[in-house]
Amino acid sequence: MREIEPIPFLDKFKIWLDKSAQILLPKSYLGIAVSYVLNNWQALTRYVENGGLGIDNNVTERDIRPFTTERKNWMFAQSVKGAEASATLYSIVMTCCAHDINPYFYFQKLFEALPNREEDADLSDLLPWHAQFKS
Template identity: 45%
Template sequence: MPKSLLGTAITYCTNQWEKLNVFLQDGRLEIDNNRSERSIKPVVIGRKNFLFSNTPRGAKASANIYSIVETAKANGLKPHLYLQYLFERLPQLPNPADPEALSKLAPWSASLPLICRVYSK
């Protein structure tokens, strides 16, 4: 029966068939969005804490830190040690606006110390 649970599931599957085929044709695509949902979980859990970011500057600072931490995780870094590394190196940059100097501190930079990495390469 079309309105039964099985019928609803089959209808859903046929409606999503084109998207499923794209997934099957490109092995780089993930079948679900669990990874992205897990990455925003701390933000969702900390939502009430954001009430204390009562200024736009405070909210922007929180967003910047979350962005750095999640990008570090996505690049296989230990966020705490990566932040410590940044806080030690950034004040020592002669020109903080120099893109080349900043690129050496980026989470995907090969010049980061091994201690910042989750898995040494």
């Protein structure tokens, strides 16, 4: 479906873009927009070639929105170390969410496991995406 339905529309759109680029003033808002689309045409049409690619990046935008909001809050941390700790904690919570793990249960298991570890022990098995934290 993806290889068939959008191609005629994209072909007509490309023809319109090429014609418009010749008659629009390059510094006009529409001229800038047409130029931008033409300069990114290959990236725009790549989703037709690969069924695994989405037509937009809405999922990614939605996933990073909370982080960008929090980044503004870190400006008001009492210290650099406080801001770093807050950012680290938030990063772990968002990683849990990305892997469908309840952060509360992850931290509960993490705080049970950490005191029993050597100071310089490998902690990679405690990362959120390991199966032991999926419950």
